[in-house]
Amino acid sequence: MKPDKEKIDNGRRSFIGAAAGVSAAVVAPGVVLHTVDATAAPRTEPVTDLHRWGMLIDTSKCADGCSACVSACDRENGLNLQSKPLGDDPLKWDNQRAVWIRKVKLQDNTTGRITNLPLMCQHCENPPCVDVCPTGASFKRADGLVLVDRHTCIGCRYCMMACPYKARSFIHEKVDQKLTRAPRGKGCVESCTLCVHRLDEGDISTACADACNAEGHQAIVFGDLNDPDGPLRQALRQVPSRQIRQDLGLNTGVRYSGI
Amino acid sequence: MKRIVYREWRLEPARYWGLLAILLSVIAIGGMAALYMEHEGHWVTGMTNSVVWGVPHVFAVFLILAASGALNVASIGTVFDNAAYKPLGRLSGLLAAGLLVGGLLVLVLDLGRPDRLQVAMTTYNFSSIFAWNIFLYSGFLAVTIAYLWTMAERKGNKFMKPVGTFAFLWRLALTTGTGSIFGFLVGRxxxxxxxxxxxxxxxxxxxxxxxxxxxxFYSFDADDRPIGPVMLKRxxxxxxxxxxxxxxxxxxxxxxxxxxxxxxxxxxxxxxxxxxxxxxxxxxxxxxxxxxxxxxxxxxxxxxxxxxxxxxxxxxxxxxxxxxxxxxxxxxxxxxxMFPGKTVLEFGAPGDVGxxxxxxxxSFPEILLGFGGVGVGLLITAVGIRVLQFLPESLTDRDVAPAAGAASA
Missing domain, CATH: 1.20.120 (Four Helix Bundle (Hemerythrin (Met), subunit A))
Structure with a gap:
């Protein structure tokens, strides 16, 4: 039962007032910082589907023993800053650290022919990881990039179960060092972004393709699948190519020749 | 048919509190294991980028399956009108709710970001079976509680059949959804x-x-309630x-x-x-x-x-x-x-096992978290039957639908 008249508790009022003031003082700098961030961003237009970014990987040019693309990706996205947590088993850690791109070496069972290729997120048109994500953190951008929103990823790892390419990594450890262009944090899933930070600044390139070119192999052609006269479409016209697990009908953005 | 009499669980206090203490310790240890995994990150578990779901999922999925299965006992009485199962209904609903809560806790505490549970509850992608399951699980709890009410409250008795039938259909949907989490993974x-x-x-x-x-069996043994041979055989x-x-x-x-x-x-x-x-x-x-x-x-x-x-x-x-x-x-x-007809010689370096x-x-924390979930399910049940009238006095052949018992015996 409520008493008829409650006495006004002035102490309580002043406490609430003070608490509100302190909260505002704490929150305000954050708000200001966010505003500065927003204005500093170069892109003001939303991404459109005029472009669809993709790649052609010519496995005949991919050199055995070369891992320039892998190291370049690690440097570009700060994955080289990862370190084994103290006390973890080294073999287990090799399988726990984040890998966005990996070198795969195959041998044909009948002919014995050896094939080398880099494997990363295939940026599917119909990505299974996006279908299964409960919160929509795993999403496909209008320009075909399949990305993870690190603010809504709850770390359920269902996308990793669904990905047919083993392209995704879960961040198993505390992240001490990271790059501003590729923020990462414990407990979320991540994968190749096709160097989205470059694309958003108008730089049409990826670290892996640049590194491959610098080595003189030119096995990776990056470009716009929607541009009929662009370098990617020209390259795709010249050599026969296919998708890994083409049977799944995912229409990948990354295509391979010679497999 | 004789009227079914339900009574609170009359275990001696020392034994009852002892049981609760054991369950609470199991839960506390599981909780600490979860905190440890959450604080350090998943590297302390056996999970890797290859095996992304480990023992917590084994326990969680088992508990969720067992939860929906436990509700079946009530459904047989209500939906399929088998009178012999009617006295078993209340415990069935309580156990189902308890096991589901236990399983869900394990599932949530094994997330990479359990602190973002609110995101999972407010941001949905409806093409995900997981998102559907969030509704199926929380709905199951609500339906089960409503079902328990219709069983226990005389005013609610008349709704028992429709609510029970709805609960039965819901649990079928829930387990179908759980199976589909795996069944729809086309890449594996x-x-x-x-x-x-x-x-x-x-x-x-x-x-x-x-x-x-x-x-x-345990709860009946503990305060000397009888179970007849016909019920046992059923x-x-x-x-x-x-x-x-x-x-x-x-x-x-x-x-x-x-x-x-x-x-x-x-x-x-x-x-x-x-x-x-x-x-x-x-x-x-x-x-x-x-x-x-x-x-x-x-x-x-x-x-x-x-x-x-x-x-x-x-x-x-x-x-x-x-x-x-x-x-x-x-x-x-x-x-x-990924490469039919080819052998994978290397799959990234170093040490990747693609x-x-x-x-x-x-790892130990994973197993302890799993048992913690079991503990939660049993604790809810143990407290429920102690404070409310969930357990029938007797399940002897004379007390349980004698005609039905005789027919099937």
């Missing part, structure tokens, strides 16, 4: 089949009933039927996979060459969880004895955990087949 050879959904439904019947029987025969059905679905699941040449490799892995997974499949899933309990249940002498029947139920539970281990972990350990079977050994 061991999954990608619709039969996983009905197989999970049948598994839930068996595991839920096994858990129910153990809880019923429950045991039903368990036998469900366990046989699990074996049947297991057979069809593997036959389906074996028929397609593209799945021969993964089948060879699970059934023949998979080492620990092959052993757990044959010894755990088939033998301990299937053939041995069936042998006990249908044995002319052992099948009459309460303790042996309880042992059979225990074995079904152990076999169920084994089955979950094979389905969840075995299927991930097997490498993704082309080979992924190693996984469960």
């Amino acid at each position: 050879e061991a999954y990608d089949t619709a039969i996983l959904a009905p197989m999970f439904v049948v598994m839930s019947f068996a595991y839920g009933l096994a858990v129910y029987m153990l809880v019923l 429950l045991k025969n039903l368990l036998g039927l469900f366990v046989s059905a699990v074996l049947y679905f297991t057979l069809v699941y593997h036959l389906t996979k074996l028929y397609g040449a593209k799945n021969l490799d993964v089948e060879t892995f699970i059934l023949v060459t998979g080492g620990i997974y092959t052993a757990i499949f044959w010894v755990g899933w088939v033998l301990i969880g299937g053939l041995v309990p069936l042998g006990i249940i249908y044995h002319p002498v052992l099948g009459q004895e309460r303790n042996w029947i309880a042992a059979a139920a225990g074995l079904v539970i152990a076999g169920g955990l084994a089955a979950m281990y094979v389905v969840i972990i075995g299927s991930q350990a097997y490498p993704l087949e 082309g080979a079977v992924a190693p996984y050994s469960p």
Whole structure:
């Protein structure tokens, strides 16, 4: 039962007032910082589907023993800053650290022919990881990039179960060092972004393709699948190519020749 | 038919508080394990980028299956009008709710970001089975509580049949959804089949009933309530039927996979060459969880004895955990087949195991978290039957639907 008249508790009022003031003082700098961030961003237009970014990987040019693309990706996205947590088993850690791109070496069972290729997120048109994500953190951008929103990823790892390419990594450890262009944090899933930070600044390139070119192999052609006269479409016209697990009908953005 | 009398669980206080203390310690240890994993990150577990779901998922999925299965006992009474099962209904609903809460807690605490539960509850992607399951799970709790109310409150009795039928349909949807989490993963050879959904439904019947029987036997023994031989025989025969059905679905699941040449490799892995997974499949899933309990249940002498029947139920539970281990972990350990007709010589460096079977050994915190979930389920049940009238006074043949009992005996 409520008493008829409650006495006004002035102490309580002043406490609430003070608490509100302190909260505002704490929150305000954050708000200001966010505003500065927003204005500093170069892109003001939303991404459109005029472009669809993709790649052609010519496995005949991919050199055995070369891992320039892998190291370049690690440097570009700060994955080289990862370190084994103290006390973890080294073999287990090799399988726990984040890998966005990996070198795969195959041998044909009948002919014995050896094939080398880099494997990363295939940026599917119909990505299974996006279908299964409960919160929509795993999403496909209008320009075909399949990305993870690190603010809504709850770390359920269902996308990793669904990905047919083993392209995704879960961040198993505390992240001490990271790059501003590729923020990462414990407990979320991540994968190749096709160097989205470059694309958003108008730089049409990826670290892996640049590194491959610098080595003189030119096995990776990056470009716009929607541009009929662009370098990617020209390259795709010249050599026969296919998708890994083409049977799944995912229409990948990354295509391979010679497999 | 005699009126069923329900009474609170009249265990001596010392024993009751002792039981609660044990359960609370199991929960506390599980909670600390979860905090440790959350604080350090998942590197302290056995999970890797290859085996992304570990022992917590084994426990969580088992508990969720057992929860929906435990509600079946009530459904048989309400939906299928089998009067002999009516007195078992209230415990059935309570146990179902308890096990589901336990399973969900394990699932949530194993997330990479359990602190973002609010995001999971407010941001949905409706093409995800997982998102659907969030509704199926929370809805199940609500429906079960409503169902319990119709069973316990005289004013609600008239709604019992429609609410019970709705709860039955809901639980079928829930287990179908749980099976589909795996069945719809088209990229993985061991999954990608619709039969996983009905197989999970049948598994839930068996595991839920096994858990129910153990809880019923223990709680009845503890304050000297009688269970008649007819009731015992009914429950045991039903368990036998469900366990046989699990074996049947297991057979069809593997036959389906074996028929397609593209799945021969993964089948060879699970059934023949998979080492620990092959052993757990044959010894755990088939033998301990299937053939041995069936042998006990249908044995002319052992099948009459309460303790042996309880042992059979225990074995079904152990076999169920084994089955979950094979389905969840075995299927991930097997490498993704991306290049048919080719052998993967290297798959990234250093040490990545993409082309080979992924190693996984469960860590202590994972196992403790799993048991913590079991503890939560049992604690809810233990408190529920103590403070509310969930348990019938007696399940002797005279008290339980004598006509129905005589007809089937």
